[in-house]
Amino acid sequence: MSKKQIIKLICLNLGLALLNVVLFSKGLVGLTLGGDALITALAVTDIVMSLIAFGYGNYSLLFKQQEVKLLKSGELMEPKDYIEALEDRKDKKVFEPEINTAIDQVYRLLDKDRALETILLQYFTPQEMTYVRFKGVIDSVNSLFFSNVKKMINRIIIFDEKDYNKTLEKINKQKNMPTAVDPYSMAGSAGAHMQIYDQHIGFVRGVVSDNEGILVKLDSLLLEISKLDDMSDAGLENMAAIREINELIDQTKLYKQS
Numbered sequence: 263m264s265k266k267q268i269i270k271l272i273c274l275n276l277g278l279a280l281l282n283v284v285l286f287s288k289g290l291v292g293l294t295l296g297g298d299a300l301i302t303a304l305a306v307t308d309i310v311m312s313l314i315a316f317g318y319g320n321y322s323l324l325f326k327q328q329e330v331k332l333l334k335s336g337e338l339m340e341p342k343d344y345i346e347a348l349e350d351r352k353d354k355k356v357f358e359p360e361i362n363t364a365i366d367q368v369y370r371l372l373d374k375d376r377a378l379e380t381i382l383l384q385y386f387t388p389q390e391m392t393y394v395r396f397k398g399v400i401d402s403v404n405s406l407f408f409s410n411v412k413k414m415i416n417r418i419i420i421f422d423e424k425d426y427n428k429t430l431e432k433i434n435k436q437k438n439m440p441t442a443v444d445p446y447s448m449a450g451s452a453g454a455h456m457q458i459y460d461q462h463i464g465f466v467r468g469v470v471s472d473n474e475g476i477l478v479k480l481d482s483l484l485l486e487i488s489k490l491d492d493m494s495d496a497g498l499e500n501m502a503a504i505r506e507i508n509e510l511i512d513q514t515k516l517y518k519q520s
Contacts, residue, residue, distance in 0.1 A: 274319045278312050332416045341368055344411050351418045356426065356463065360470050361418070364411060367473050371407055374480045375400065381487050400480075403507055407476050414469040421462050429455045479507050 285291045285308055293305040338344050345368055348361050378400055386393035432452040 271320065275316070278316055282308065282312060332419055333412055335412075338408070338412060341372055341408075344368055344408060344415075347415050348411070351415060354418050354421060354423050356421070356423055357418050357466055360414075360466050363470050364414060364473070367407075367470070367477060368411070370477055371404065371480070374477065374484060375404065378480070378484055378487070381484070385487075399507055400483075403476060403480065407473055410469045410473050410476075414466050417462050417465050417469075421459070425455075426459045429459065483507065 285293045285305075293301055293308060295302055295305050333347065338347060345365055348365050348368075352358055352361055354361075378396075382393055382396055386396075388394075429452045433456055436452065
């Protein structure tokens with residue numbers, strides 16, 4: 263169950279409880295059973311409607327299948343939006359380790375950004391061209407990082423964990439059969455489905471690995487900058503960490519175009 267679902271459940275049930283406390287408190291509305299016909303009718307109506315709201319609301323939040331809605335560009339604006347979106351996908355237990363790692367990576371990226379900003383401002387003013395070029399590279403890396411996170415979240419959204427678990431159970435049963443063949447070689451069978459699910463899982467793990475590589479490159483950049491007492495535009499271009507980051511960004515652009 264996601265964090266948002268838990269909050270909605272708490273709000274729904276607490277709201278119903280508070281409403282009925284207000285309606286049936288003598289010092290407030292004062293509804294009661296067995297008194298005046300109108301008041302009794304209102305009390306009965308409230309009880310029935312509360313039970314319906316309680317039953318339908320809890321059923322919808324707990325058991326009704328959620329609509330599959332992919333995240334689009336512009337829906338996630340700030341780092342906290344990405345963290346919340348990842349937190350909301352923790353109901354997909356298959357990806358829980360990757361989600362936890364991705365959340366940690368976002369926080370680590372923010373720490374590195376703050377450290378880079380602090381060091382850059384020790385060498386340059388925000389108006390200097392070298393500072394602007396540095397910031398451009400760092401912003402490009404951040405954009406790539408968060409683009410990866412969004413792709414990861416969308417893969418998790420479309421992943422049908424219930425069917426995955428059923429398919430996995432079916433494969434395990436096939437493996438335990440005395441005359442079992444390799445289930446992954448059975449076209450159109452559980453093995454074929456599992457190969458698709460494995461691609462989703464591999465993609466998500468690959469994104470986590472790619473973003474870890476980005477963090478390593480930022481660490482290298484941070485280390486190189488901290489060693490320099492003076493830096494020119496030429497020095498900026500020759501920095502190994504900058505070259506690696508630019509190559510990473512160029513490779514990503516080519517990948518998107520292909």
